[in-house]
Amino acid sequence: MGNIRQPLLWLVAGVLIGIGFVSLFSGGLLLLLAGLALAVILFLRNRGGRRGWPALLYGAGITTALLLLPYVLGPTSCVAGVGAGCYQAFTVATFAVAMVVALTGLAFAVVEVRRGRRP
Numbered sequence: 001m002g003n004i005r006q007p008l009l010w011l012v013a014g015v016l017i018g019i020g021f022v023s024l025f026s027g028g029l030l031l032l033l034a035g036l037a038l039a040v041i042l043f044l045r046n047r048g049g050r051r052g053w054p055a056l057l058y059g060a061g062i063t064t065a066l067l068l069l070p071y072v073l074g075p076t077s078c079v080a081g082v083g084a085g086c087y088q089a090f091t092v093a094t095f096a097v098a099m100v101v102a103l104t105g106l107a108f109a110v111v112e113v114r115r116g117r118r119p
Contacts, residue, residue, distance in 0.1 A: 006042075010052035013038040014059020014105075018098075021060070022067040035060075054112060057105025064098035071095075 013035045020032025039056055046052070071088075072095045 006046075007052040007055040009038065009042055010055040011059040013042065014056040014061075015063045017056075017060040018063025019067070022064055051112070054105045054108035058102050058109065059105075061098045061100070061102025061105055065095055065102055068095045068098065 016031050016035030016038065018035075020028040020030070020035055022028065024032060042052065068091055071091050
């Protein structure tokens with residue numbers, strides 16, 4: 001159970017960071033700060049090892065991407081260059097960066113698991 005609990009805490013920190021980032025201007029600052037604080041505590045607690053930090057990357061990236069997905073797939077609500085829906089390029093770029101972060105975390109997790117299997 002200890003092997004699962006540590007990456008799970010990193011994943012929770014990543015999810016908090018992702019939700020806090022997307023909802024930053026509507027009260028998400030506290031979630032963002034809570035996720036960052038949890039990540040710092042986990043980092044300081046495990047100075048010798050980097051186990052679990054790919055879960056942080058994956059959690060932050062996939063949470064951000066999933067929360068932005070409806071805005072990327074749906075039609076833009078921007079009419080004649082005015083309105084709240086006129087940030088489609090920013091939304092798509094943020095979604096792309098979030099996917100890269102999530103896939104990078106997933107790739108590092110695969111590398112970490114493969115290193116752990118070697119005798």
